[in-house]
């Protein structure tokens with residue numbers, strides 16, 4: 259659907275995937291006025307199709323849009339449109355556990371105007387595509403580079419928004435991490451380069467002295483929906499959850515002393531991804547003997563159990579199509 263200032267949203271339609279025309283002067287190309295989302299539809303064990311916390315994705319999209327000076331979308335309408343789309347695409351929702359239909363809502367400024375200002379014309383669309391199991395070789399622990407030089411987001415910036423610019427800023431560190439044999443980058447805060455923020459496409463969690471510790475939502479990290487789900491599951495299990503600042507020194511020290519029993523990332527794509535090693539400068543620090551932690555595995559099993567309909571969803575997170 260499209261938005262035009264003075265007219266509001268119009269021309270909503272569902273159609274076959276195809277290219278569309280964009281002016282070379284469009285705001286999105288020059289100033290990155292763009293926000294997006296990522297969520298999934300799951301084929302449950304009884305054959306039903308379920309969305310997971312889709313309304314939370316549209317809420318977050320609007321929070322991101324506000325930061326990028328973009329008009330709000332009608333969340334209710336977008337949600338209904340998504341349900342219609344998934345119904346049409348139902349044969350594309352794969353059957354094997356671990357697979358899903360990935361859903362990418364995308365929203366961008368289209369004004370053919372080369373001036374630094376918010377666009378007056380926008381396009382919002384949702385595309386989908388089946389994705390395979392994220393863990394082709396099982397739930398293997400990843401090796402993470404702690405980034406010392408570059409930062410991803412600063413206070414007052416766009417860190418909490420899901421917008422292209424944040425990912426553009428992170429690409430160079432990703433290239434360097436791969437050169438060092440690492441799978442992901444762990445970002446530190448921009449001001450002091452001292453506190454843990456998040457990983458490329460995941461929020462970070464640590465199990466320290468039996469408590470689940472995760473960086474608080476301070477405006478510079480994405481409020482992950484998987485993060486919120488794991489916190490709710492942990493509290494439900496009676497585990498103490500601390501949302502607070504966690505310094506990289508604390509991470510390294512507790513990992514070395516063994517007080518940290520597990521570290522893992524959470525995200526829609528990876529669900530729960532255990533960390534086996536942190537690379538910090540010349541040092542490599544191993545967590546939980548480089549193996550998959552017990553709690554990470556439990557969170558993975560409960561989350562995917564709910565998503566694939568193997569476990570009763572007591573949280574009300576899934577909705578059938």
Ligand code: PMP
Nearest residue numbers: 459460461480482483484525526
């Ligand atoms: N942080 C970043 C930067 C991300 O791109 C993602 C993936 N959307 C996450 C965290 C995890 O968020 P979610 O659990 O909502 O997928």
